[in-house]
Amino acid sequence: MKITSLEDLMIEQLRDLYSAETQLVKALPKMAKSATSAELRAGFQEHLEQTKGHVQRLEQIFDQLGAKAKGKKCAAMEGLVEEGKELMDEDIAGAVLDAGLICAAQKVEHYEIASYGCVVTWARQLDEEEIADLLQKTLDEEKETNERLTQLAESTVNAEAEEGEEDEEAAMKGPARGAKGGSSRTPRR
Numbered sequence: 001m002k003i004t005s006l007e008d009l010m011i012e013q014l015r016d017l018y019s020a021e022t023q024l025v026k027a028l029p030k031m032a033k034s035a036t037s038a039e040l041r042a043g044f045q046e047h048l049e050q051t052k053g054h055v056q057r058l059e060q061i062f063d064q065l066g067a068k069a070k071g072k073k074c075a076a077m078e079g080l081v082e083e084g085k086e087l088m089d090e091d092i093a094g095a096v097l098d099a100g101l102i103c104a105a106q107k108v109e110h111y112e113i114a115s116y117g118c119v120v121t122w123a124r125q126l127d128e129e130e131i132a133d134l135l136q137k138t139l140d141e142e143k144e145t146n147e148r149l150t151q152l153a154e155s156t157v158n159a160e161a162e163e164g165e166e167d168e169e170a171a172m173k174g175p176a177r178g179a180k181g182g183s184s185r186t187p188r189r
Contacts, residue, residue, distance in 0.1 A: 010122040011067050017115055018058045018069045020077035024051045024108065027081045031105065034088045037098045037157060044105070047145050054138050061131050080108050095160035102153045109146040116142060 003009050028051060032044035062069040084104035092100060116139035123132035 006122055007065075007126055010119055010126065011065060012072065013115060013119050013122075014058060014061060014065075014067075015069065015072035016074045016076075017112070017119065018055070018062075019072055019074035020112065020115070021051055021054045021058060023074065023077045023081055024048075025055065027084060030088065031084060031101055035098055035101055036094045037152075037160075039152060040098050040101065040157065043145075043148060043152065044101075047105075050141055050145070054141070057134050057138055061134055064131060065128075076111055077108070080104070080111060083107070093164060095157055095164050098157045099153065099161040102149050102157060106146055106149050109142055109149065112142045113139065113146065 003012055025048065028044050028048040032041045032048070035041040035044060059069055084101070087097070087100045087104055116135055120132050120135045120139055123129075123135055
């Protein structure tokens with residue numbers, strides 16, 4: 001497709017988002033299955049349902065624009081999903097994996113926030129208020145998801161990941177060293 005106008009650019013970016021969202025519909029169940037935190041697992045499952053709604057909204061927008069939804073693969077999302085897959089394939093324990101999954105999910109959210117922010121602005125510039133409102137709803141949901149991920153990381157997951165790291169270090173030292181009362185661990189600054 002030759003891009004000669006802001007509307008063409010918006011449609012091209014909407015196709016990119018459509019591809020991104022459909023890739024996420026496939027990736028989120030795997031992330032949920034890998035999560036060890038029940039709260040994180042539930043969050044991924046909830047966002048899966050939300051993402052399915054994002055796909056439906058985009059399909060509605062394409063109908064309103066008289067354009068086809070398909071035709072472009074989102075390489076950025078493909079890379080982000082692959083990073084998440086590599087993380088899940090590593091030998092990473094419990095809360096440390098959850099901390100990594102949150103990081104992977106937030107990378108996705110930040111990509112979506114940037115992309116939806118652009119198309120909302122373009123839709124408003126083109127006086128496509130109904131489309132802009134639909135896109136804004138998705139943008140707001142992506143921002144809320146990112147904030148919930150941050151809260152979950154800060155409230156429990158990161159602390160649990162750090163504790164797991166300390167437990168592993170203690171196990172590696174063994175009871176003989178620990179029984180002498182000293183710690184070879186350097187204090188954090």
